Amino acid sequence: MIRTEDHLREIITIFFAKKRTILATTSIFVLFAALVSLFWPPVYSATSEVLVKAKKLEKSPEALEDTQIRMFELDTEDLASELQIMISPDVLSAAITSMAEQGVVYDTSTLQPDKLGEAVMKLQKGLDTDIIPKSNIIEVSISGPDPKKVTTILRHLVTSYITHRGNIYSPSEVEDFFDKQVQRFSGDLKKKENELRDLVAETGAPNPSLEIEHNLTRKRTLEVQLNELETSVVEREKLISHLRQSLASEDIKFFSFVNNLTINQISEKLQALVIEEGSLLRLYTPKHEAVVAIREQIASLFGKLQTEVQAFMENESTLLAIDTERLELIRQRLQNIAKRNVALHGQLIEQQGITHEMALLKHSYATFTKRLEESRISGSKDANTLFMVSVLSQPYSTGLPVFPNRRTLMPLALLAGFITGCSLGFLREYFDHTFKKPEDAKRYAGMQTLFSIPAWKE
DSSP states (O other): OOOOOOHHHHHHHHHHHTHHHHHHHHHHHHHHHHHHHHHSOOBEEEEEEEEEOOEEOOOOTTOOSOOOOOEEOOOHHHHHHHHHHHTSHHHHHHHHHHHHHHTSSSOGGGGSHHHHHHHHHHHHHHEEEEEOTTSSEEEEEEEESOHHHHHHHHHHHHHHHHHHHHHHHSOHHHHHHHHHHHHHHHHHHHHHHHHHHHHHHHHTOSOHHHHHHHHHHHHHHHHHHHHHHHHHHHHHHHHHHHHHHHHHOSSOOOOTTSOOHHHHHHHHHHHHHHHHHHHHHTTSOTTSHHHHHHHHHHHHHHHHHHHHHHHHHHHHHHHHHHHHHHHHHHHHHHHHHHHHHHHHHHHHHHHHHHHHHHHHHHHHHHHHHHHHHHHHHHTSHHHIIIIIEEEEEEEEOOSSOSBSOHHHHHHHHHHHHHHHHHHHHHHHHHHOOSOOSHHHIIIIIOOOOOOOOOOOOO
16 A cells, blocks of 8 residues: 655644744744834724715706606616715815815915815825725725824815715706796796786776677677667558558548557548448438538548648658667677677787796796706705715714724734745745655655764754
8 A cells, every 4th residue: 555645744844844934934024013013103094984865867957847856776887976076176175175264184375276286186095985885885984193184084075075966966057047047937927917918908808708708798689689670660661651652642541550549549530430421422412511511521530630640650750760870870889899809809819829828938937946946955965965965974083093903913913924934934845855854765766764863953
């Protein structure tokens, strides 16, 4: 059976053979770590966390319809953009300017262009930003020799980031734009109201549709009266014409068709005399005194009847003239009503156009007013922190140095020194080709080992 190499024995052998190297290397690392812990200037760190909640749907100012704001989930690109905004020169410059104006950390000499640029670059290099995995939280930290100063710098930085972010997503120009639009639509709306007021004052009809409906009712009433008057005029004309013909006739007419009490009474008496004349003519000759007397009575009564009929006819002619005037007056009224309705209809069309334009202007005015209020709200710092981002943890420092940290540095130095020493020992052993064990003589030289002499040092 071939005996295989014992690797564990080899490793232990190398460890004890190079123990001085391992111990020396480990001691050097521990000593260096101790010196760093004692003499290296302490470095403190301040940390803050910002929660980016969501992104909203931006509404185009060209679209005037009411758009419901919807929140969308954030992706890695959005969080990367937030990181770039946080460490952008504008944010850092604003933070440094704020601190310099307050006399904190920086002084006013830092606000000079060349020094401000250097301070921004230095601050940008000192920042450490990262996105916590599987979250929408951005962690930002900064290190420095003074814990209070780094905490102050980080606090101003977070404040400047929130303010600058609000200016990016809701710039002040947006509020000015919506304010100008609100003023413009307000002026246009007042102009249309004045046009409508002037139109009503010109026509004297505040409600054309109601007046048109009233005029149509009057028109129907007048048309009924017109028809009645036309019928009455035609009947009177025929009556007067018939009366003239009857009066022009030499025969005796009784005018019984006339609806007049006096004429009817005279007509009845005349008819009785004519009947009586007929009865006398059957007994006497036409020249008899009785016949002559009755004829004289008939002639007198007929003359009286003609006088009454003539008076009646003149009265009917007067009534005919009155009805004719009334007829013309009603026709004129109908024409005036028709003209008025045409004018009112034109006014109604014009008024509806102005009203429609006013409705559009009111809608636009209301929409831009709402957008103006939204821009004012979204442009404020409070709204930005309420709805878009939140400072999950305010900038803080533990007050303990992050470097050098003895509790961490010494064990790490011990471990690193031991690993480095072992590595150096194994490397030296690997490149040392001398015989180290009795078995090496037989393995590599083919000679038996009789005895071995330990290393002797006087």
